[in-house]
Amino acid sequence: xxxxxxxxxxxxxxxxxxxxxxxxxxxxxxxxxxxxxxxxxxxxxxxxxxxxxxxxxxxxxxxxxxxxxxxxxxxxxxxxxxxxxxxxxxxxxxxxxxxxxxxxxxxxxxxxxxxxxxxxxxxxxxxxxxxxxxxxxxxxxxxxxxxxxxxxxxxxxxxxxx
Amino acid sequence: xxxxxxxxxxxxxxxxxxxxxxxxxxxxxxxxxxxxxxxxxxxxxxxxxxxxxxxxxxxxxxxxxxxxxxxxxxxxxxxxxxxxxxxxxxxxxxxxxxxxxxxxxxxxxxxxxxxxxxxxxxxxxxxxxxxxxxxxxxxxxxxxxxxxxxxxxxxxxxxxxx
DNA sequence: CGCGCTGGGTTGATGTGTCAACCCCATCCG
DNA sequence: CGGATGGGGTTGACACATCAACCCAGCGCG
Numbered sequence: 001x002x003x004x005x006x007x008x009x010x011x012x013x014x015x016x017x018x019x020x021x022x023x024x025x026x027x028x029x030x031x032x033x034x035x036x037x038x039x040x041x042x043x044x045x046x047x048x049x050x051x052x053x054x055x056x057x058x059x060x061x062x063x064x065x066x067x068x069x070x071x072x073x074x075x076x077x078x079x080x081x082x083x084x085x086x087x088x089x090x091x092x093x094x095x096x097x098x099x100x101x102x103x104x105x106x107x108x109x110x111x112x113x114x115x116x117x118x119x120x121x122x123x124x125x126x127x128x129x130x131x132x133x134x135x136x137x138x139x140x141x142x143x144x145x146x147x148x149x150x151x152x153x154x155x156x157x158x159x160x161x162x
Numbered sequence: 163x164x165x166x167x168x169x170x171x172x173x174x175x176x177x178x179x180x181x182x183x184x185x186x187x188x189x190x191x192x193x194x195x196x197x198x199x200x201x202x203x204x205x206x207x208x209x210x211x212x213x214x215x216x217x218x219x220x221x222x223x224x225x226x227x228x229x230x231x232x233x234x235x236x237x238x239x240x241x242x243x244x245x246x247x248x249x250x251x252x253x254x255x256x257x258x259x260x261x262x263x264x265x266x267x268x269x270x271x272x273x274x275x276x277x278x279x280x281x282x283x284x285x286x287x288x289x290x291x292x293x294x295x296x297x298x299x300x301x302x303x304x305x306x307x308x309x310x311x312x313x314x315x316x317x318x319x320x321x322x323x324x
Numbered sequence: 325c326g327c328g329c330t331g332g333g334t335t336g337a338t339g340t341g342t343c344a345a346c347c348c349c350a351t352c353c354g
Numbered sequence: 355c356g357g358a359t360g361g362g363g364t365t366g367a368c369a370c371a372t373c374a375a376c377c378c379a380g381c382g383c384g
Contacts, residue, residue, distance in 0.1 A: 005276045005277070005279045005280035005283060006276070006279050007279055007282065007283060007287060010292075010295075010296070011283075011287050011295065013299060014287075014295045014296060014298060014299035014302075015282060015286065015287065017298075017299045017302040017303060017306075018286075018298060018299070018302050020230070020302065020306065021301075021302035021303075021305050021306055022184055022188075023230070024230070024306060024309055025305060025309060026184075028309050028312070028313075034372095040339085040340080042340075042341095059362090060362080060363070061361095061362060061363085064362090068182070068185070068186070069341095070341080070342070070343090071361095071362070071363065071364090072341085072342070072343075072344090072363085072364075072365085073340085073341055073342070074363090075362095075363060075364055075365085076340075076341075076342095076364090076365090077340080077341090079364090080339075080340080095348095095349075095350090095362085096362065096363075097363095114167045114168070115167070117167045117168050117169055118167035119312075120169065120177060121167060121169060121173075122308070122312065123305060123308050123309055123312060124177065124180075124305060124308075125169060125173050125176075125177065127301075127304050127305050127308045128301055128304070128305070130172075132297060132301050133172075133173065133176045134172070134176060135294060135297060136176060136179075136180060136298065136301065137175060137176035137179045137180070139183075139289075139290055139294050139298065140176075140179040140180050140182065140183035141179055141183075142289050142290070143183050143187060143285060143286060143289050143290070144179075144182065144183055144186060146284070146285050146289045147186055147187060147190050147285055150190070150281075150284065150285060151190070196342095202369080202370080204370080204371095221332090222332080222333070223331095223332060223333085226332095231371095232371080232372070232373090233331095233332070233333065233334090234333085234334075234335085234371085234372070234373075234374090235370085235371055235372070236333090237332095237333060237334055237335085238334090238335090238370080238371080238372095239370080239371090241334090242369080242370085257332085257379070257380090258332065258333075259333095
């Protein structure tokens with residue numbers, strides 16, 4: 001039964017509910033961020049990471065680890081954000097430039113963070129409740145672990161850049 | 163406490179785990195679909211809907227209801243898919259054209275559906291198990307309902323196109 | 325009749341993500 | 355020393371999503 005690839009009706013239903021929620025929640029949150037503050041979800045993610053870093057400056061590489069973005073996506077997006085004045089790339093003693101929050105960037109994240117957190121609470125955290133929230137958190141960890149295994153198994157040991 | 167917008171540490175952790183899972187799972191599934199079958203997640207979604215429709219043909223509008231896509235996204239994407247020979251837009255008696263699966267389109271969806279379903283089972287359904295899967299399904303419904311309320315309340319009654 | 329509104333659908337501009345190729349410097353090793 | 359390798363980062367081409375503007379047929383109503 002577990003060898004059978006197909007999903008039965010209940011499984012289908014749960015999976016599709018999840019898919020619908022995922023897309024709806026994402027687009028709802030992103031639309032609000034965009035319309036009220038002119039920030040995309042990607043902008044927000046970068047700004048959150050920078051603003052949590054105490055010094056307000058990180059290497060692009062560190063941001064990549066934190067966000068799990070591909071390096072080219074990072075590069076493109078940072079360029080766009082720099083053009084909009086949200087961040088600055090500054091040369092420093094070490095070889096690679098540092099990405100620094102500008103005043104405008106800090107102002108933007110501080111302006112929108114409470115509203116965003118409030119919506120996450122209202123639409124997700126409080127709706128689920130503590131118990132289901134914790135279940136979901138653990139479930140997410142399990143799924144991540146399974147994906148990790150899957151990657152390892154479909155990409156034979158010793159192969160690099162997979 | 164529920165008035166407080168900020169998330170406490172446990173809530174943050176659960177929310178971020180969810181976010182990470184969501185992105186990782188999505189990109190993993192999409193990458194496989196793309197590399198093995200040359201289909202994007204969006205292609206897949208359209209093809210699934212068409213192939214489930216018995217006649218293999220639907221109006222763009224119906225596809226829009228089924229997928230919840232914006233109409234312009236639908237239009238753009240259907241044009242691209244037509245160019246690639248996966249679907250065809252055919253005029254019919256009623257005013258609007260029907261979107262029809264081509265042979266190539268049907269072959270593509272039949273080729274990739276089992277592998278995709280298998281991965282959903284392996285990485286999600288079986289990892290969660292029946293109980294957590296059902297919990298998640300209901301949680302998703304609840305979140306969707308909350309979003310619906312939120313839309314209704316932030317968009318005063320009588321306002322159209324919101 | 326004529327006028328405007330609505331709603332399905334298209335279009336073009338713009339911002340974004342992905343892939344593959346590339347640049348540059350550091351380091352390793354012959 | 356000198357070429358190979360690798361990793362951080364950039365670039366260009368392309369696929370994709372979103373927004374706003376538009377087209378056009380049908381309908382309602384003066």
